[in-house]
Amino acid sequence: MTSPEAGSSISKALTPAWFAAASEYVADAAQRSVLFLDVMRQRGNAYREHAAKTAPNVLNFECELVTDGRTLQRPVNYALVRIIPPAGMQISHSARPFVIVDPRAGHGPGIGGFKADSEIGMAMRAGHPCYFIGFLPEPVPGQTIADVARAEAEFLAEVIRRHPQADGKPCVIGNCQAGWAVMMLAALRPELFGPIIIAGSPLSYWDGVRGKYPMRYSGGLLGGSWLTALTSDLGAGKFDGAYLVQNFESQNPANTYWSKQYNLYSKIDTEAERYLSFERWWGGHVNLNAEEIQFIVDELFIGNNLAAGRITTDDGTAIDLRSIRSPIVVFCSKGDNITPPSQALGWILDLYDSVDQIRSYGQTIVYSVHDEAGHLGIFVSAGIARKQYSEFSDNIDLIDTLPPGLYEATFTKRASDAPNSDLVTGDWVMRCEARTLDDIRAFGGNDAEDERRFATAARVSEVNLALYRAYLQPAVRAFANPVLAEWMRQCHPLRLQYELFSDANPFMAPVKALAEQVKAERKPVSGDNPFLALQEKISQQIVGGLDAWRDAVENMAERTFLAVYGSPVLQAACGIDRQIDQRSLRKAAKSPLYQQLVEKRIAELRAAITTGGVRECMVRAALYIGMARGGVDERSFEIIRRMRLASTSNQRLTLAQFKQLVREQFFMLLIDREAALAAIPQLLPDDAEARRTALAAIQEVASASGALAGEAAERMRRIAGLFEGGKPRLARVEARAQNK
Incomplete structure (x- = not known):
């Protein structure tokens, strides 16, 4: 039975103002729902239009084809294009060219020039000619990572030939997965490179900090790379990049399943254009050959062989990153759970014992660590482009002439009363400060037990892959065919979410007309509406719940990995000697x-x-x-x-x-x-x-x-x-x- 006091409180709450606020909110929510559905329809149509193009990309700049990789002696699906400067932008013929290489990690090309304030945009504002290395959605049959490296070497040689008056060799930016590819090529062909900028690129795949960055456990928890081989076989020799994108999305379920969509819904009047622009890239999935993805997973993700110098070319040449003669700029972020600082910088500890040893190789390494940017923010954030990439572009010659050693690039806001502020070209002052290897170690890393665990996971992967190839692969390949592979790709959940909301779905037919009617009658809810505040509160609770679920799953994954691969029995069965420091085994050999x-x-x-x-x-x-x-x-x-x-x-x-x-x-x-x-x-x-x-x-x-x-x-x-x-x-x- 309700008390008189409670009944009085309820009656006071149910006032005309309350009903007016509720009515206003319900009307606004209904309008937003229709507009949200229409944006989903536009997204689906854009996906279909983008996928139908021969060479889809999301570049925000006009470009012209320079070299088509399909015409090379060893054809690949890569191409070199020249970025055409926008009207009124002055490019210096004496300035070194910039070459931006986008990652082929599931998405299509163009993120390096996604918007005006981007890596490409900042380089051109600094007066540098710009080139872009992109790729087609489908690989050339039989192409390998080595073929791609040869093609990129020819691309860089062509850029150098086109700029004989340039004051230096090209600055090459490798984003994410393109970073390790650029580093490998620079070790093999150092004469082609000026400064190298590797952004968000994992080069030391085992390194990390317990309780964080669980993606490094994935290979071990899946039993190694046999699953990669199975997926490629079911794809009739191709690996669907949508699986890589799905793996990225699983690292942040709150954003994947709620925040990204809710942000659009809650800001439907202003957010649609930005959302659609990003989704055009996020949904542009590409394929890799089985040989390419198997190399990446075996040699890099699970084997962690790059920094140790254990990767060789098809002619037997060992890839030693100490052979690089160009300054290396490493840009990473503490907020990046895909490539945290320890994975972006740990390779330095594998290659060198001290800063003096870095100097003895004539090497200059500059790193810059952002405090909070996520993995994608490193490439797409306009704020980061206007700060870090603008400063890198303006001061690339300073970086090129730094004495050998290890440095950290810091950025201070330019003050009008600062000494010689007229000597600063941008809004920030860049300073390169000398550092030691202890500064790299401070970002965290594995202890001896962790090293043994990852070494064990690598051995288990080798065994499982051999078993799969011996007993299952023949049957899978006999079963799989191109028709089945294409059907599986089209039915992938990441593709279906675009297709089902496009105009190809007859149930979406009335959405466009209904959305136009809503836009004509649109009346947003007032900002002080109490139900709007309640909506935000519920959203925060949903995010909190999804984050808690992610933390629990990640904690369980870490504990499982540590327990399984920390087993002395399994380590002994894999030939891992507990008396040997495994990190010392993967350190590059000294000559x-x-x-x-x-x-x-x-x-x-x-x-x-x-x-x-x-x-x-x-x-x-x-x-x-x-x-x-x-x-x-x-x-x-x-x-x-x-x-x-x-x-x-x-x-x-x-x-x-x-x-x-x-x-x-x-x-x-x-x-x-x-x-x-x-x-x-x-x-x-x-x-x-x-x-x-x-x-x-x-x-x-x-x-x-x-x-x-x-x-x-x-x-x-x-x-x-x-x-x-x-x-x-x-x-x-x-x-x-x-x-x-």
Whole structure:
């Protein structure tokens, strides 16, 4: 029985204002539902139209075909296109070209130029010619990953041929799965590459942190790559990329099953265009040959063989990432559950024992870690494009000429009152700060037990794949045929969700007319409607429930993987020795011959310390001061760039020559700092005015990012003493002659 007080509360709630709010909300919800259904219809139609194209892509820029990979000696379904700059956009003929390579990981090409504020857009705004490497939905029969690498090498050679006046080799951006492909090619053909930017690319597939990033357990929980082979066989030799997309979606069920659709529904008046634009790419599934996907899963996802140098080409050449001679920029995010920082950066620990070893290979590695962007945000976020990619594009020559070592790229908002703010081209100031391998280890990684577990999973995968090929594959291949494979592809749930809501479904016929009527009578609910707030609250609870379900599933998956592959019995059966550090086994081997070459080069540089002139002295001095600050600011490099370009044509160094000069002087300081500094006075000209001019230039470069202090100021004073005092060159030469 209801109490008088409760009855009074109910009667107060059931006021005319309450009924008005409810009526307004119901009308709005009904209108939104119709408009939402119409957007689903448009999405389905766009999917069908996109799939019917010969070369579908989502590029937001006009382009022209340069090289069709199907015409090469070893044909592939890849192509090189030139991006045509929009009207009014100035491209410099001397600027290095940018080549963007999109991932073939289930979706079609174009995400690197998905919108104006994108990797392609930012590169062109910085004045760089742009090219794009994309692919067709269907692979050429028989093409392999090696064939794709050969084709991309020919593409890059063509870009270089087209830009003989460029101030450097092409900067190549590899997104996600394209990142490891670019790194492999750069190791085999280093002469084709300028700086390399790998964004959201997993190169160390086993690494991670417990309680996070469970996707790395997938291969082991499925029993290895035999399921990949089965899927390819059922596909009549092709692997449906929709399965890869489905795997990505399973990592975030709240977004997949609710948030993405709810966001559209709740913002139906403003969100439709953005939603449809993204879905055109998300639903553009492509296929891979069985040989391609099997290589990827066996060698990379489960085998984790890339950084260890255990992958070889078809002619037996080992792929050693230490052979890369171009600077490598790694861009990743802590919010990325597909490629977390440990997987994006762990390969560095597999290849090198220290920063000095990185330097001994002449390698420059720059990493930048976003705090919260998801995997797709790394490629599609306009905010990230305007910040990170804009700065990478504006400062690519700075990255190219950095002394060898390990750096982190940091970005600070440009302030109008900051020192020399006129030297900054964008809204952010990029600084490359020196780091050590401990900074990489801080992102987390496996302990010895985890390494044994993943090594065991890899062995189990090999066994299961061999069993499948011996006993099941012949029967599956006899059963499968192209007709069945195509039927399976069309019935995939990810494809059906587009098809069922398109105009091909007769039940959707009245939706378009009904939506037009709703738009004519549209009256959105007021923002303060209490039922709208209730709707948001329910949505948050649904998201929370789905997130809790995901966390429970991921926790169970991790515990299962750790328990199964942590079994001493299974490890022993797989030949995993518990007394051996498995990570040490997958570290890239060291070559005694290479160490001999390093020692020979050190001797050559030591002998060259006392050779050169004022240019060598200026670079040596600037590096000496900069080493105390632990990094370099883009403002300092901009001054150097202007000085270099202001030189007379017969004295001007090319960027490659300047880079070589910087590296030589940097190594001289590392080898014998005191000897390198002591040699400065005898290398300077006799003209006191020339020495003062050079010293002033050094002072300008060193203080471009702010006044010198502490150790840097002390080093500047020491350099001033070397430039202003000591015997001039002529006196040194005479002294040597007398000693002889």
